[in-house]
Amino acid sequence: MTSKLEFARFPAPDGVNGWWESLPPPAPAVAVSSERRYDWVVVGGGITGLCAARRLAELAPDASIALVEADRIGRTTAGRNSGFFVDLPHDISSESYSRSVEADKADVRFQRHGIDYVRSVVKQHGIECDWRDDGKFHASVNRKGHGALAHFAEGLERIEESFEWLDAAAIAKVTGTDFYEGALFTPGCSTVQPAALMRGLAASLPGNVQVFELSAVTRIEDQGLSKVLTFAGGKIVAKRVILCTNAYAATFGGHPNGLLPVYTFASMTRVMKPEEVQRLGGTRSWALIPADPMGSTVRRLITDRICVRNHFAFRPNLEVSPADLAKAKSLHQRSFDRRFPMLKDVELEYTWGGPLCLSANNGALFGRRADGVFEAVGCNGLGLSRGSASGKLIAEYALGQSSDLVRQLLNQPHPRSLPVRPIADVAVSAAIWVKEFSAGAEL
Numbered sequence: 001m002t003s004k005l006e007f008a009r010f011p012a013p014d015g016v017n018g019w020w021e022s023l024p025p026p027a028p029a030v031a032v033s034s035e036r037r038y039d040w041v042v043v044g045g046g047i048t049g050l051c052a053a054r055r056l057a058e059l060a061p062d063a064s065i066a067l068v069e070a071d072r073i074g075r076t077t078a079g080r081n082s083g084f085f086v087d088l089p090h091d092i093s094s095e096s097y098s099r100s101v102e103a104d105k106a107d108v109r110f111q112r113h114g115i116d117y118v119r120s121v122v123k124q125h126g127i128e129c130d131w132r133d134d135g136k137f138h139a140s141v142n143r144k145g146h147g148a149l150a151h152f153a154e155g156l157e158r159i160e161e162s163f164e165w166l167d168a169a170a171i172a173k174v175t176g177t178d179f180y181e182g183a184l185f186t187p188g189c190s191t192v193q194p195a196a197l198m199r200g201l202a203a204s205l206p207g208n209v210q211v212f213e214l215s216a217v218t219r220i221e222d223q224g225l226s227k228v229l230t231f232a233g234g235k236i237v238a239k240r241v242i243l244c245t246n247a248y249a250a251t252f253g254g255h256p257n258g259l260l261p262v263y264t265f266a267s268m269t270r271v272m273k274p275e276e277v278q279r280l281g282g283t284r285s286w287a288l289i290p291a292d293p294m295g296s297t298v299r300r301l302i303t304d305r306i307c308v309r310n311h312f313a314f315r316p317n318l319e320v321s322p323a324d325l326a327k328a329k330s331l332h333q334r335s336f337d338r339r340f341p342m343l344k345d346v347e348l349e350y351t352w353g354g355p356l357c358l359s360a361n362n363g364a365l366f367g368r369r370a371d372g373v374f375e376a377v378g379c380n381g382l383g384l385s386r387g388s389a390s391g392k393l394i395a396e397y398a399l400g401q402s403s404d405l406v407r408q409l410l411n412q413p414h415p416r417s418l419p420v421r422p423i424a425d426v427a428v429s430a431a432i433w434v435k436e437f438s439a440g441a442e443l
């Protein structure tokens, strides 16, 4: 680390997060408001930071640990997603989610490690977040999509993972719509209400973790054995820091580091009335991923709402405009109408966006950034399972532990740097546009 790390961008209110809004009001936030000292500070209260702080506390019960979050825990990206804890290969830059056998197996090992860790915490603390081990459906709408699923199935066979094919009638029985021509079911995926999970993870942290919210770090100064973190309301002096700021790390120091803040968007309907639920049919809760990674993810929730996610936008300044949100909402409405013509009167109540942290080569940052400064950054679109694992493992690594998984993460490629802006902006946006266009009916 240079002797100073300046934070250039902070979480902005990117629409209204339906998961958060449908929870009871949160407990009041405690913000940094004076000067304090801790052994460790974890920056970023998403899934990665929550798992890093927990694991540090488990392994070092005598250490004092602060977890600092710029917004409210559960309101930002980790509480804004579609809630899939995906265990299987899920490379969203590939046309069928798969990579090579070796890379796919490594991903599965890594992702299951994260899922198992969070599931055990949810069970131990009885966190109410609608955790379900019900698997997911990959559904296709045409022959092209079916081809992509067949390719994905071949990838699964190569790594000896189980799956099951459903024909059009079988997937319609689950979803209530005849929109899909078939699907592939994979059993290992878990799903959650993400905002409830993040809140529950924060509320159940061990006693040696102090959580600060509405506390954005604006600068970290390296003063040798101490790191000084500055906030609007005070300072924290710590011996060691772990950075878990995902897309926000793309702006550190103001120079490109290969991390790409790409937004994706979701909308959630209002609660359906009993007669609407009946009209829809299908099962009470299901989770569906499109055959083409650029298509629409859809979940039916036990709360009788439906959540639709699609559309990507490269936003290197980490904010979206009202026009971005309006465009996303109209795409969601179109996707909803195509799938659920029987639910014409069911409005989309909430629409929001959140930044993923992608890279051109699926690389991520894991390990030591400087003396006493560690980082686990770069979700590549699958932060729930990967962030859970990398948060846990960065804490283990920072405490001097090693394991096959730590070595796997240390050896993964770093994000490949891109040409300077504005060339990178045009190239990334054009690549997204082409992929979205080719997703066609899957959207």
Ligand SMILES: Cc1cc2nc3c(=O)[nH]c(=O)nc-3n(C[C@H](O)[C@H](O)[C@H](O)COP(=O)(O)OP(=O)(O)OC[C@H]3O[C@@H](n4cnc5c(N)ncnc54)[C@H](O)[C@@H]3O)c2cc1C
Residues within 6 Å of the ligand: 007, 009, 010, 011, 043, 044, 045, 046, 047, 048, 049, 068, 069, 070, 071, 076, 077, 078, 079, 080, 081, 082, 083, 084, 085, 086, 215, 216, 217, 218, 244, 245, 246, 247, 248, 263, 264, 265, 266, 309, 352, 353, 354, 355, 356, 357, 377, 378, 379, 380, 381, 382, 383, 384, 385, 386, 387
């Ligand atoms: C609509 C949508 C759907 C998605 N669906 C899925 C899905 O189904 N499954 C899946 O695995 N992933 C999904 N994702 C991606 C997933 O949400 C991310 O991969 C995940 O949130 C990454 O977790 P993280 O903790 O690494 O980063 P984040 O969740 O981005 O957390 C980083 C935290 O750092 C905080 N922060 C940043 N700067 C500062 C600062 N200066 N000071 C203090 N705090 C700071 C931020 O406020 C933020 O809370 C989706 C994302 C979106 C937007």
